[in-house]
Amino acid sequence: MTITALVARHQGRVVVVDVAWGVALTLAGVASAVVGTAADSGHLGVTWVVTAAVGVWGLRLSLHIHRRSHSGEDPRYEAMLGGPLAEVGMGVAVRKVFLVQGAAVCLVALPLTIGAVTDVAWWPLVYVGLALWAVGLFFESVGDAQLAAYRAKPRDQRPPVIDTGLWRYTRHPNYFGDACVWWGLWLAAALANGWVVGLATVVAPAAMTYFLVWATGAKLLEQTMMQRPAYRDYAARTSMFVPMPPRH
Template sequence: MAGWAVFLAGLGAALALMTGAWAASVVRRDASLVDRYWGLGFVLVTLVWWGLAGWPLQGLWIVVPVFLWGLRLSAFIVWRNWGHGEDGRYTDMRAGRSDTAFAARSLVTIFWLQGALVAVIGLPMLAVIQADGLRWPLAVAGLLAWGVGLWFEAVADAQMARFRRDPGNRGQVMDRGLWRYSRHPNYFGEIVVWVGFGLLALAAGGWWAVPSAVLMILLILRVSGVTLLERRLHESRPGYADYVRRTNTLIPGPPRG
């Protein structure tokens, strides 16, 4: 099957998954269900591409990391958001619109948009699966980066979840564990994961897929991750300005002062 046809098959699978998620969101009036399907989307498109390539053993270099990363991310978001209703970001988008109008809008601007992004950002997976071989030093470096990033992301998420479970911490700033050294250690871990995926794409000779990993990193830094969260925390946490003064934004480092 031609390269574009393989890509489009993955895109179609991602859009189908997100359409199902959208239908559930309409019933539940909760557009934040899309967040739970983000990691699963990468798992699905990677599986589709791997299957269309004939299940090559080399594909395991990217299939296993994507499965571990994507399933952990989706499972964590399901657990974290269970019983909390719609996230405020989507509630703000819903405001002033009828349920019908918001449903139509959210299908395109939330669910299908994220489905398309999954396929485009997932190109490093396709590059590794379709490659004739791997440059082993780069491939090993990619796996090491992925492992370090996944560790940071998982540990930071677990530490924050434990902090939030304590009612005494309500309204307080989390500055313990990895959060003592970085204001966003989970996003730092996510970025390092995608550096790993980019290195794996380069190891496969898929230089054309590296911009997809860069796009993901830019989205984390400038759109849906660090910048958005910083603005919200400055508004909702009285002690956040002091935390900003003494703690690195992203890359972990010793506290200042």
């Protein structure tokens, strides 16, 4: 996050922290696996499989965000900071964004860090968790691809909102997929190691879901989107988060 803050100061925008998010959690997974290997926790195969799953998710997400990144600031971060970075200063950005994001990485990575040094107790949960991770990765990657294809069309040749594919069933398939990924990783890396480890780390996927829905994700984005009449109509018939059949 320190490196990301320096990049943000150079570019004059804090939205670069979104690119760092997936990379930071991938590095946390690798560090945990290395520690687990040194401790010889007894299930190194599971530890490295989980680490690979985190890497696939995190690096795909960071690359996707980097590719779609523009030169300006994200309105969500301007609202969070209380103005452009040039006006509020790096001190405010460090306090409100980079320190918070750094702490969030440590919190969300708890299933990886604790799971890497404890033994598997319930093997079926490893497979259930990896299956849920796969479902989440599908929703996130396919949702992102469908949105990119929609945005690639000229404005006069596309509908005012995307309401096809996964977007027909949820207004935020990528955020929903993200939540599934981390609940799946919690099942595979933590709860599979026993109920004590599970209870000690359940705050991680719960916090991730909170971020995605209420803090920096869906709710914050919709404050802007709801200003568009077409989006309000879309929201009236489409579930905000969990995929459901559209309402009439």
